[in-house]
Amino acid sequence: MLNSAVLNELRAALGPDGPSLPSGLITATNQLQTYECDGLTNMRALPSAVVLPRTAEQVQAIVRICDQHRIPFVARGAGTGLSGGALPAQGGIVISFARMNRILEIDIPNQRVVVEPGVVNAHVTDAVAAHGYFYAPDPSSQTVCTIGGNVAENAGGAHCLKYGFTTTHVLAMDVVLPNGELVTFGSSAPDAPGYDLTGVFVGSEGTLGVATKITLRIVKRPETVQVLLAAFDSTTAAAQSVSDIIAAGMLPAALEMMDRLSARASEAAVHPNYPVCEALLLVELDGPEAEVKAQMAEATDLCRKNGAWEVRLAQTAQERGLIWKGRKAAFAAMGRISPNYIVQDGVIPRTALPEVLTAMSRMAAEVQLRIANVFHAGDGNLHPMVLYDQAIPGQEEIALDLSYRILYLCVDHGGSITGEHGVGKEKQQAMGYMFSEPDLDTMQLVRRAFDPHNLANPDKLFPRTRLCGEKPGPYTPHPLETAGVAEFF
Amino acid sequence: MALIQHRFDALRTHLATLETGEHNGRITVSPKNTEEVAALTRYASEQKLTIEILGAGTKREMGHAADADILLYMTKLAGVVAHSWQDLTATVSAGTPWVTMQRALAQHHQYVALDPLWPETATVGGIIATNDSGALRLKYGSLRDLIIGMTIVLADGTIAKSGGKVVKNVAGYDLHKLMTGAFGTLGVITEVNFRLHPLPAETRIWTATSSAAEPLGDLMMMVLDSQLSTQAMQLRAHINGYALDVQLATLPEVLTLQGERLNDLAQHASSKTNGTFEVSQTSDPKVFTAREDLFTEAGVVIKATMLPSSIALLSSEAVQLGGTAVTQATGIMFARFNEDTAAAAISALQASIRATGDGSLTVLRSAHTAGSPWGDIAADPLTREIKRQFDPHHILNPGRFLGGI
Numbered sequence: 001m002l003n004s005a006v007l008n009e010l011r012a013a014l015g016p017d018g019p020s021l022p023s024g025l026i027t028a029t030n031q032l033q034t035y036e037c038d039g040l041t042n043m044r045a046l047p048s049a050v051v052l053p054r055t056a057e058q059v060q061a062i063v064r065i066c067d068q069h070r071i072p073f074v075a076r077g078a079g080t081g082l083s084g085g086a087l088p089a090q091g092g093i094v095i096s097f098a099r100m101n102r103i104l105e106i107d108i109p110n111q112r113v114v115v116e117p118g119v120v121n122a123h124v125t126d127a128v129a130a131h132g133y134f135y136a137p138d139p140s141s142q143t144v145c146t147i148g149g150n151v152a153e154n155a156g157g158a159h160c161l162k163y164g165f166t167t168t169h170v171l172a173m174d175v176v177l178p179n180g181e182l183v184t185f186g187s188s189a190p191d192a193p194g195y196d197l198t199g200v201f202v203g204s205e206g207t208l209g210v211a212t213k214i215t216l217r218i219v220k221r222p223e224t225v226q227v228l229l230a231a232f233d234s235t236t237a238a239a240q241s242v243s244d245i246i247a248a249g250m251l252p253a254a255l256e257m258m259d260r261l262s263a264r265a266s267e268a269a270v271h272p273n274y275p276v277c278e279a280l281l282l283v284e285l286d287g288p289e290a291e292v293k294a295q296m297a298e299a300t301d302l303c304r305k306n307g308a309w310e311v312r313l314a315q316t317a318q319e320r321g322l323i324w325k326g327r328k329a330a331f332a333a334m335g336r337i338s339p340n341y342i343v344q345d346g347v348i349p350r351t352a353l354p355e356v357l358t359a360m361s362r363m364a365a366e367v368q369l370r371i372a373n374v375f376h377a378g379d380g381n382l383h384p385m386v387l388y389d390q391a392i393p394g395q396e397e398i399a400l401d402l403s404y405r406i407l408y409l410c411v412d413h414g415g416s417i418t419g420e421h422g423v424g425k426e427k428q429q430a431m432g433y434m435f436s437e438p439d440l441d442t443m444q445l446v447r448r449a450f451d452p453h454n455l456a457n458p459d460k461l462f463p464r465t466r467l468c469g470e471k472p473g474p475y476t477p478h479p480l481e482t483a484g485v486a487e488f489f
Numbered sequence: 490m491a492l493i494q495h496r497f498d499a500l501r502t503h504l505a506t507l508e509t510g511e512h513n514g515r516i517t518v519s520p521k522n523t524e525e526v527a528a529l530t531r532y533a534s535e536q537k538l539t540i541e542i543l544g545a546g547t548k549r550e551m552g553h554a555a556d557a558d559i560l561l562y563m564t565k566l567a568g569v570v571a572h573s574w575q576d577l578t579a580t581v582s583a584g585t586p587w588v589t590m591q592r593a594l595a596q597h598h599q600y601v602a603l604d605p606l607w608p609e610t611a612t613v614g615g616i617i618a619t620n621d622s623g624a625l626r627l628k629y630g631s632l633r634d635l636i637i638g639m640t641i642v643l644a645d646g647t648i649a650k651s652g653g654k655v656v657k658n659v660a661g662y663d664l665h666k667l668m669t670g671a672f673g674t675l676g677v678i679t680e681v682n683f684r685l686h687p688l689p690a691e692t693r694i695w696t697a698t699s700s701a702a703e704p705l706g707d708l709m710m711m712v713l714d715s716q717l718s719t720q721a722m723q724l725r726a727h728i729n730g731y732a733l734d735v736q737l738a739t740l741p742e743v744l745t746l747q748g749e750r751l752n753d754l755a756q757h758a759s760s761k762t763n764g765t766f767e768v769s770q771t772s773d774p775k776v777f778t779a780r781e782d783l784f785t786e787a788g789v790v791i792k793a794t795m796l797p798s799s800i801a802l803l804s805s806e807a808v809q810l811g812g813t814a815v816t817q818a819t820g821i822m823f824a825r826f827n828e829d830t831a832a833a834a835i836s837a838l839q840a841s842i843r844a845t846g847d848g849s850l851t852v853l854r855s856a857h858t859a860g861s862p863w864g865d866i867a868a869d870p871l872t873r874e875i876k877r878q879f880d881p882h883h884i885l886n887p888g889r890f891l892g893g894i
Binding site: 154164177294414418 | 573575576577578598620626630631633634641643647648649650651653654655656657658659660661662663664666667669670671675686687688690710713714715716717718739740742743746747792794795796797798819820821846847848849851863864866868869870871872874875877878879891
């Protein structure tokens with residue numbers, strides 16, 4: 001725990017509380033428990049304190065205190081992350097951006113918006129919608145997740161197939177480095193001379209510092225949006241349709257697939273009126289009306305050619321919304337068909353989809369578990385959900401092991417262990433499967449330049465040093481640790 | 490000379506399998522693969538020999554001159570290693586000329602959606618090291634958005650990979666973004682994974698001309714704010730007048746409709762000016778290589794960046810200062826000034842960029858050795874520390890980058 005002198009320093013850094021302002025420093029255990037995990041709820045740690053700064057200067061003062069006393073810190077937005085990125089460090093503090101949630105500047109002609117990191121993703125679009133613009137990255141949690149968290153994770157979403165990821169839309173940032181220095185990366189104008197520190201910082205999962213101001217690029221709303229729903233008898237036929245649509249030179253705004261189990265769960269949860277089938281394909285095209293119309297006709301033909309027995313074009317904005325509601329509810333809907341589940345986030349080359357799905361089914365059958373699948377099929381991003389029952393002794397371990405083996409399967413097919421959820425705490429050991437030691441050592445050069453004392457979100461993203469004889473996969477205590485002979489530090 | 494000969498002999502002995510030579514008293518090395526590059530940098534690092542990395546050398550005059558012991562020619566590392574056309578990705582060796590790569594990818598009607606300077610000769614690695622981009626950046630983004638993975642060789646011979654071969658991937662730090670635009674000061678790029686785009690079904694270019702920049706600037710802002718399928722746009726500024734080039738890309742039948750809409754916007758813009766204003770369709774795709782023409786005549790060539798809303802104002806200022814400019818709608822200006830008036834023009838333009846908001850100015854080519862190509866931009870402590878971590882002995886392209894890095 002932090003001693004009273006440090007707490008007093010933090011209190012002073014946050015400034016005096018106004019008469020109507022609650023304290024920006026939390027130390028009571030029952031309140032700290034709110035911050036003990038993020039969206040990955042099976043990993044928890046209690047922070048020593050939580051601070052809620054209102055300004056970049058306060059963030060700077062807090063980080064300076066951390067640097068001086070070598071206290072680890074973890075930045076937190078809405079805590080919706082799915083890989084434990086906002087999991088507190090043992091004995092460390094959490095910097096919550098809940099109070100830095102102002103949109104600072106809107107420049108419609110230059111298509112830029114300047115925000116504080118605590119601004120909710122969807123609020124950026126709300127602020128510019130009247131001018132015919134939107135903020136493109138749309139993670140499923142967009143109505144609650146914050147831009148600061150999106151920057152840390154390089155968040156994607158269903159529409160990044162066409163519009164790109166968070167990194168495509170961040171132009172500049174003010175960042176408090178782990179030594180407390182406040183610096184600016186990038187600029188509103190393109191190509192700020194120097195290394196592309198914005199590019200490196202976005203997606204670094206809070207390990208290189210804390211962003212306090214972010215300049216975003218916004219995008220003009222397309223003239224027309226159309227959504228097609230197609231039902232297939234096999235995921236292979238749906239996957240072939242995805243390849244054919246891409247091969248025809250189209251770049252859909254979104255290409256999503258759901259298998260029988262996930263479609264059934266969504267149907268039970270939000271009643272999107274999905275047909276009962278082995279694979280559902282959702283194709284969204286946007287752009288000039290005449291272009292969308294012509295391409296949608298072609299996409300429909302391609303789906304039919306691959307055996308789609310029902311092809312439904314949403315006729316109204318309401319129908320379109322309902323189709324998407326079912327897709328976006330897929331994770332939460334799993335509760336309808338299974339007491340517990342683990343979501344994974346592997347990526348494979350699109351063409352490997354049929355082969356990987358077959359292998360996944362086999363692996364699940366071998367351990368007698370079910371897997372429900374939701375994919376961003378257009379960019380090969382799989383979200384397999386391993387269903388299990390915590391009440392059955394040993395089943396959670398089997399499910400966890402299966403979920404990691406699925407990631408390795410993705411890597412074996414030339415893919416990645418994460419497409420948008422981040423490595424965080426959850427997949428840090430899997431990094432060693434995807435990257436070689438020289439690759440990871442080179443990444444550490446960046447880490448050391450930014451954070452020589454390893455204070456910013458420590459023990460995340462990179463694998464922990466392995467002891468001889470340690471098993472790969474999720475962290476398990478080494479027998480030497482259990483015996484008290486060796487320990488990690 | 491004796492020292493050089495001694496070093497050359499030693500290098501040849503240690504790296505017997507490498508193709509080596511001599512050029513103007515410097516050792517030249519032409520490795521054929523990543524491992525040979527690694528062997529060279531490892532040896533150079535141990536011997537504290539400095540290395541200048543060269544592709545085709547088209548942009549060698551950009552940045553400070555790197556005075557190095559060894560010239561590392563990358564042109565033998567050439568070719569498209571893999572083209573997964575169904576996945577819209579490709580792996581390419583860094584020494585490949587840009588156009589050679591594009592010709593190979595075009596067999597499946599795909600390309601890397603970027604239009605760099607001198608694509609016939611410039612290599613993939615050199616284009617990345619200098620973070621070049623053309624007018625297509627408006628639609629497809631810069632190299633940051635098109636590179637999905639990279640193999641690099643560090644100063645100590647470490648071979649490292651970052652990213653991967655899939656478009657969507659957030660595992661680990663994006664070292665490839667750090668290497669892009671680093672002018673070879675952090676590592677040697679040997680192989681690159683690109684995301685590809687389908688070649689557009691059809692493109693058409695319209696050019697609006699006027700005696701004044703302002704109405705064309707208005708039209709440009711209207712097009713940016715429209716739902717037209719614009720893939721490239723630039724404002725050319727010359728003492729004889731101004732021209733706005735707009736390239737639309739979509740299905741042929743849609744292009745006709747959009748052409749009409751573009752004409753409507755142009756009418757609206759022209760109604761606000763007293764000067765001349767004409768719009769015509771052109772079939773000459775060369776119009777978008779206009780920035781290359783700036784380099785064909787003598788003079789100082791600069792790159793200035795700005796917000797799109799400042800393009801018209803700064804274009805007319807460049808002309809008033811005696812210059813010729815081509816500015817992409819993303820806010821990147823290339824301009825040429827005569828040697829004798831350049832210094833005054835540069836400082837005036839710098840002041841105007843500051844006054845209009847965000848932006849920067851760097852000198853791409855100048856006969857003068859005095860002054861820094863990086864202008865008044867210094868290297869901050871973090872930038873220096875990154876360099877120190879990656880290349881502690883400063884052996885890679887020494888002095889080339891800003892702040893003498």
